Amino acid sequence: MTELVQESKAIWDNEAFRRGNSIVSQRVMAQVSAVGKFRDNGNFGYYQKISELASNPAALPLLPEKVS
Numbered sequence: 001m002t003e004l005v006q007e008s009k010a011i012w013d014n015e016a017f018r019r020g021n022s023i024v025s026q027r028v029m030a031q032v033s034a035v036g037k038f039r040d041n042g043n044f045g046y047y048q049k050i051s052e053l054a055s056n057p058a059a060l061p062l063l064p065e066k067v068s
Contacts, residue, residue: 002060005050005053005054006054009051009053012047012051026039
């Protein structure tokens, strides 16, 4: 499970590096537009959660309980 979380974070990190400008513009548009907010909904939250899990592997055993 730890390897899966780390791999997912690495993929997101690479994608964020490659698409940095479009991610930033999407985040800015989410602040000023309903359409931008809809397009931005949920994507960054997933990255934040996966980063949290990658930096704190002790939280991984609790993950199945939260998902179910």
